[in-house]
Amino acid sequence: MKPRSGWHVPMSDIARNTINPIRRIVDTIELNPHPDKQMIALSIGDPTVFGNLEPAKVVVDAVVEAVQAIKFNGYAPSSGTATAKEAIAQYTSTPEFRVSAKDVYICSGCSSALEACITVLANAGDNILVPRPGFPLYQTLAHCIGIQTKFYDLLPERGWEADLEMLDAQIDSGTRAIVVNNPSNPCGSVFGKEHLRRILEIAARRRVPIIADEIYNHFVFPESEFYYIASLTDEVPVLSCSGLTKRFLVPGWRMGWITVHDQNHVLKDVRVGLQNLSTRTIGANTLVQAALPTILSDTPAEFFSATLQLVQANAEIAFKRLSEIKGLKPVMPSGAMYMMVGIDMARLPEFETDLQVVEAMVTEQSVFCLPGKCFDLANYVRLVLTVPQQFMHEACERLAQFFADHYVQSDADPSAEDV
Amino acid sequence: MKPRSGWHVPMSDIARNTINPIRRIVDTIELNPHPDKQMIALSIGDPTVFGNLEPAKVVVDAVVEAVQAIKFNGYAPSSGTATAKEAIAQYTSTPEFRVSAKDVYICSGCSSALEACITVLANAGDNILVPRPGFPLYQTLAHCIGIQTKFYDLLPERGWEADLEMLDAQIDSGTRAIVVNNPSNPCGSVFGKEHLRRILEIAARRRVPIIADEIYNHFVFPESEFYYIASLTDEVPVLSCSGLTKRFLVPGWRMGWITVHDQNHVLKDVRVGLQNLSTRTIGANTLVQAALPTILSDTPAEFFSATLQLVQANAEIAFKRLSEIKGLKPVMPSGAMYMMVGIDMARLPEFETDLQVVEAMVTEQSVFCLPGKCFDLANYVRLVLTVPQQFMHEACERLAQFFADHYVQSDADPSAEDV
Numbered sequence: 065m066k067p068r069s070g071w072h073v074p075m076s077d078i079a080r081n082t083i084n085p086i087r088r089i090v091d092t093i094e095l096n097p098h099p100d101k102q103m104i105a106l107s108i109g110d111p112t113v114f115g116n117l118e119p120a121k122v123v124v125d126a127v128v129e130a131v132q133a134i135k136f137n138g139y140a141p142s143s144g145t146a147t148a149k150e151a152i153a154q155y156t157s158t159p160e161f162r163v164s165a166k167d168v169y170i171c172s173g174c175s176s177a178l179e180a181c182i183t184v185l186a187n188a189g190d191n192i193l194v195p196r197p198g199f200p201l202y203q204t205l206a207h208c209i210g211i212q213t214k215f216y217d218l219l220p221e222r223g224w225e226a227d228l229e230m231l232d233a234q235i236d237s238g239t240r241a242i243v244v245n246n247p248s249n250p251c252g253s254v255f256g257k258e259h260l261r262r263i264l265e266i267a268a269r270r271r272v273p274i275i276a277d278e279i280y281n282h283f284v285f286p287e288s289e290f291y292y293i294a295s296l297t298d299e300v301p302v303l304s305c306s307g308l309t310k311r312f313l314v315p316g317w318r319m320g321w322i323t324v325h326d327q328n329h330v331l332k333d334v335r336v337g338l339q340n341l342s343t344r345t346i347g348a349n350t351l352v353q354a355a356l357p358t359i360l361s362d363t364p365a366e367f368f369s370a371t372l373q374l375v376q377a378n379a380e381i382a383f384k385r386l387s388e389i390k391g392l393k394p395v396m397p398s399g400a401m402y403m404m405v406g407i408d409m410a411r412l413p414e415f416e417t418d419l420q421v422v423e424a425m426v427t428e429q430s431v432f433c434l435p436g437k438c439f440d441l442a443n444y445v446r447l448v449l450t451v452p453q454q455f456m457h458e459a460c461e462r463l464a465q466f467f468a469d470h471y472v473q474s475d476a477d478p479s480a481e482d483v
Numbered sequence: 484m485k486p487r488s489g490w491h492v493p494m495s496d497i498a499r500n501t502i503n504p505i506r507r508i509v510d511t512i513e514l515n516p517h518p519d520k521q522m523i524a525l526s527i528g529d530p531t532v533f534g535n536l537e538p539a540k541v542v543v544d545a546v547v548e549a550v551q552a553i554k555f556n557g558y559a560p561s562s563g564t565a566t567a568k569e570a571i572a573q574y575t576s577t578p579e580f581r582v583s584a585k586d587v588y589i590c591s592g593c594s595s596a597l598e599a600c601i602t603v604l605a606n607a608g609d610n611i612l613v614p615r616p617g618f619p620l621y622q623t624l625a626h627c628i629g630i631q632t633k634f635y636d637l638l639p640e641r642g643w644e645a646d647l648e649m650l651d652a653q654i655d656s657g658t659r660a661i662v663v664n665n666p667s668n669p670c671g672s673v674f675g676k677e678h679l680r681r682i683l684e685i686a687a688r689r690r691v692p693i694i695a696d697e698i699y700n701h702f703v704f705p706e707s708e709f710y711y712i713a714s715l716t717d718e719v720p721v722l723s724c725s726g727l728t729k730r731f732l733v734p735g736w737r738m739g740w741i742t743v744h745d746q747n748h749v750l751k752d753v754r755v756g757l758q759n760l761s762t763r764t765i766g767a768n769t770l771v772q773a774a775l776p777t778i779l780s781d782t783p784a785e786f787f788s789a790t791l792q793l794v795q796a797n798a799e800i801a802f803k804r805l806s807e808i809k810g811l812k813p814v815m816p817s818g819a820m821y822m823m824v825g826i827d828m829a830r831l832p833e834f835e836t837d838l839q840v841v842e843a844m845v846t847e848q849s850v851f852c853l854p855g856k857c858f859d860l861a862n863y864v865r866l867v868l869t870v871p872q873q874f875m876h877e878a879c880e881r882l883a884q885f886f887a888d889h890y891v892q893s894d895a896d897p898s899a900e901d902v
């Protein structure tokens with residue numbers, strides 16, 4: 065071996081290819097808020113940052129009790145304690161949809177659950193299908209280990225339903241999974257039963273398993289209903305990912321899980337794989353695991369409905385006000401905690417990209433939304449709906465001002481209502 | 484694309500290659516404890532399982548306070564909060580050895596810290612050097628992503644110091660890191676300053692960075708001293724891994740960290756890589772992060788010395804008693820919480836392997852130790868030293884009985900003391 069002449073310590077390919085698109089984009093944006101206007105960040109998908117949303121008291125008490133018991137400090141089995149798994153199985157089950165403790169794998173947050181599911185199903189060179197617009201973590205987790213991603217579109221004009229033809233057409237011999245995110249980040253859309261069945265029909269016919277990112281399970285406005293996609297099939301194998309993060313308002317606790325749905329016993333190998341993967345980092349915090357039975361069964365229904373009311377009220381405020389603004393086209397959500405708003409770039413000749421619009425909204429109005437580009441869809445911005453109501457109002461008024469300042473009427477368009 | 488004719492869902496190569504050697508070996512052992520003897524498990528490296536070792540009250544209280552503050556439920560930055568990083572930097576620093584918050588990356592347990600360090604330094608096809616006997620997780624984490632491992636031996640006759648010639652000889656052009664585990668699992672050995680300097684000298688000459696697994700930092704008997712290997716070099720870049728797990732007796736909390744030591748600024752790229760990797764799963768529980776400043780600065784010295792006293796007393800009991808037993812050769816540890824005991828297989832003609840001996844010790848005496856094979860060293864067993872003292876006594880007596888029953892004198896050996 066030739067002696068090394070100096071220190072040369074590059075990072076590995078995996079580390080280099082672990083790219084967080086949101087950070088990569090946001091870091092290039094110049095954020096210079098207007099000095100006279102308090103910044104309103106509608107960008108951060110963390111419902112706790114404004115201090116208006118706290119976990120339920122019973123949840124906090126359950127963790128305090130677990131800490132004080134001095135009984136839950138040791139290692140748990142790497143995929144979770146039997147008691148916590150049982151609690152998750154009961155929480156997920158309905159009379160028609162049975163999940164048992166042996167189907168549950170506890171992970172450190174839903175992100176770790178997704179990492180395990182993507183890693184267990186695909187090899188470098190294989191591909192998985194992901195929604196566009198979609199949560200960019202799927203790509204981060206796939207690309208870093210050489211798994212490719214192919215998009216299927218969600219269609220704003222159909223309430224962000226999947227383009228089923230495209231979904232079908234994108235499947236090839238290397239496709240190892242379809243990622244279905246319902247309710248959706250960034251769209252706030254909720255798939256109906258029929259639409260989920262159509263997705264399942266394609267997965268069944270093409271024999272592609274589904275990774276269901278259901279972290280916003282039950283996080284839907286009263287007019288909608290949430291269905292676990294696995295509850296609607298007796299054929300397609302499904303790995304469903306969820307956790308406490310969103311519904312229980314505790315993202316920092318890092319408590320997530322996978323439930324394996326496999327009525328035809330085709331995931332035996334995959335279950336072994338999930339177990340194997342869990343031994344790398346030995347799972348989730350045991351204090352939260354110990355509190356899980358109480359958290360999942362005793363959180364009052366009013367807690368969940370209060371969060372949803374706040375989100376829905378903000379959605380209605382934003383939808384109503386932004387619909388009146390020329391140049392904006394909000395799409396009303398049905399759940400989760402986001403709204404996508406289309407931007408009519410053709411009428412904003414000062415700007416070339418939605419990124420520039422976002423930048424200018426910060427500079428002039430101190431309102432920060434994530435550009436659609438973060439979710440692979442140009443000419444949109446994503447609004448977070450968990451902010452205190454007065455911020456929502458204020459942000460909308462500022463956007464009205466912004467678009468009044470920049471929107472240019474097109475005389476050439478005779479059909480435009482505003483002529 | 485040819486239609487898939489049935490469901491065929493194999494696990495990926497990464498999942499298949501994630502092999503936990505301990506589980507693989509232990510699962511093949513037939514464990515049928517003697518019905519009249521209570522099982523004594525000296526196998527589990529979890530200091531909390533016997534209920535005799537609890538975290539300090541200040542530690543428990545700090546977490547309770549963090550939970551009740553309702554201020555630490557949101558996402559932390561993926562590599563940890565600034566406050567927690569600062570606390571770790573202060574905890575690790577001495578007047579001569581400065582660590583700053585920007586050098587700290589918080590992870591979900593020391594296992595995740597090791598995963599990040601191995602993943603960031605090596606590509607598939609590269610290799611890292613690992614100690615033999617050694618903690619098998621290094622191999623698990625390397626092999627699953629195609630990184631090879633090469634052994635350097637620890638020598639029992641030299642108190643488990645590294646075979647430096649072998650270490651040097653094993654380095655080749657594909658070597659990306661040397662893993663140094665000090666204090667050692669499974670040996671309980673503690674490297675002196677001089678020995679650490681010799682390892683550093685090789686690393687410097689061959690220009691190979693060090694991954695220091697220092698999860699047992701400060702976990703040494705009063706006669707020994709612990710040195711961070713990074714504190715003894717101004718040349719070799721070191722990624723040191725540690726956490727709360729062992730010293731604070733809370734393995735289930737999953738709180739670990741990396742400190743980056745890089746006096747010559749050769750790890751700029753690697754720091755970016757560690758940051759990238761942290762975005763995959765977004766780090767450690769925020770409640771424990773919030774409690775970290777108090778935990779690290781207010782845990783009383785007596786708490787640590789009490790644990791060490793218990794471990795050292797057990798080490799002395801076991802060493803003294805097992806030294807008297809024909810067929811056993813204990814090696815006295817200086818720290819951590821383990822002792823390796825050699826088995827003279829030549830005098831146990833009924834058994835072919837240490838695995839069979841371990842199995843028979845369970846069947847006849849209900850004493851379970853891990854076979855050396857779990858750590859890649861045959862003809863040894865590893866004893867865990869955190870058990871209540873009466874169990875240690877009882878286990879030793881049962882081992883005495885076991886070896887009295889099976890040890891066969893060799894008449895052919897004139898030098899044997901026992902002739």
Ligand SMILES: Cc1ncc(COP(=O)(O)O)c(C=O)c1O
Pocket residue numbers: 109172173174175176199245248249277279307309315318319320764765
């Ligand atoms: C769709 C979706 N999946 C997964 C996650 C990650 O959840 P966790 O914080 O539990 O890792 C998020 C977080 O924003 C999300 O929006």
Ligand SMILES: Cc1ncc(COP(=O)(O)O)c(C=O)c1O
Pocket residue numbers: 345346528591592593594595618664667668696698726728734737738739
């Ligand atoms: C040498 C060594 N390193 C790392 C670990 C893992 O520590 P953690 O539980 O913090 O992941 C252990 C646990 O036994 C160990 O013995």
